[in-house]
Amino acid sequence: MDTDICAGCKYSLKNFLSMCENDDRLKEFLKVHGVIDCADVIICPKCNKPCKFFERHNKYVCNTTTVVVNARNRRVRQRCGFIQTSRKNTFFSGSKKSVQEICQFVAFWLVGFKQEQLELETEWSRRTVVDWVSFCREVCFIIVRDHTEPLGGPGKIVEIDEAKFGRRKYNRGRIIEGQWIFGGIERESKKVFMVPVADRSQDTLLEIIKEWILPETTVMSDCWRSYDCLENEGFQHLKVNHSLNFVDPDTGAHTQNVERLWRDIRFDIPRFGRRSDNFVYYLAEHYFHRKFPKFTDRFHEFFKYIAEVYPPTDTQHEGEGTSS
Incomplete structure (x- = not known):
């Protein structure tokens, strides 16, 4: 897809919804962003x-x-x-909802509307809302998969940590196993990586570290024993003992940025009814919101990525069979 088709339009929610009410303007927006291609x-x-x-x-x-x-x-x-x-094999195919309705839904989702708000504003069934939220998260997942690069390098600092998402009610009763997430944040750029993991063993974490953090990076962590091997793996490793200090008094090492990342994620992802096999999609949604914190940027960026995931030209010029 030619990412220079649109140089970077900005819409408020009000203006985007207003555009959706005009068929010609909406069609032009979708064509300019490569989502449809009505040759x-x-x-x-x-x-x-x-x-x-x-x-x-x-x-x-x-x-x-x-x-x-x-x-x-x-x-x-x-x-x-x-x-x-013209909808065949595009983001809109296979749905009885109009293009206008779907674009309005995406707009509400992009600005952070939750399940009940989406149902109220769209007047869609709960199942339909859940399906379309999943479709949007899948686009985010592909963005993360195809556009995230390793962090760090010489002279760069990356903080790493693990966090468990899941809890016991009032610290008693049946234990909820939850989901371990391993992640890191580059201090200079604030770029992040987040990966669900089955355990916190050295083999598991080291494999991810090598995939997501470049050699010669200064890695800062707590004193979890699985990190003890990093000095021998091409990294400079600084540790902070959280049982004694938040910031190491000798080296200045701390993990406050990655801990803030966990707080933000806990606020952003569903607290109830979430499934462990969908966790990567929750993280992808958070990643997209983090990468584009301004709502006015999200409309342009998300529809541009929709066109990348569902390129219309390939199907409209080389489709097969008959579709209604």
Whole structure:
């Protein structure tokens, strides 16, 4: 996708919702950001002839006719009949909701509306809201997967820590196992990585550290024993003993930035009803919000990424079969 299609428009929630009320403006926004590509003509995948786009029906229809011999041995003209909606294989395909409704939902989600607020504003069922929240988080997950780079390097500091998400009610009764998350933050840039882990063993954490932190980085951590090997793995390792100090008096080492990261995540992800196998998607949503803290930037960036995950040109010019 050409990421220079739009140089970086900014919308408030009010202005974005207003744009959604105007079909022409919304269509132009989606075209400019690469989410849809309503070319005037595509090549029909059925007969390989030009297939025209009909604005009124928002579909490509092939009216090409050919002469065939019917069962009565008569020569008759037969229309190709290929029909394809412009939504096919885009972010909007497979849904009975209108493009306008879906864009409004995405806008509410981007500014941080929670489950009940989304249901109230959209008047959608709980299941539909849950599905579309999942679709949006999947886009965030692909952003993290494809656009996150290792942290640190010579002269850079990365703080690392583990946190467990899950709790016991009033510290008694049935223990909720929860989910361990291992992560780090680069002090200079505030870039982060966050990875769900099954355990905090040296083998598990070291593998992730090598994947996400560049050699010769100064790594700061607490005194968890799994980190004791870092000096032998190409890192400069500074520790702080939290049972004695928040900041090491000799080296100045601390992990206050990564601990703040955990507080932010706890505030941002669902406290109840969350599933451990979805945790990576909760983290991806938090990562996107963290990367674009201003709401006015999120509309442009998210729809640009939607186009990257669901590129419309590939399907509209090379689609197969008939779709309504």
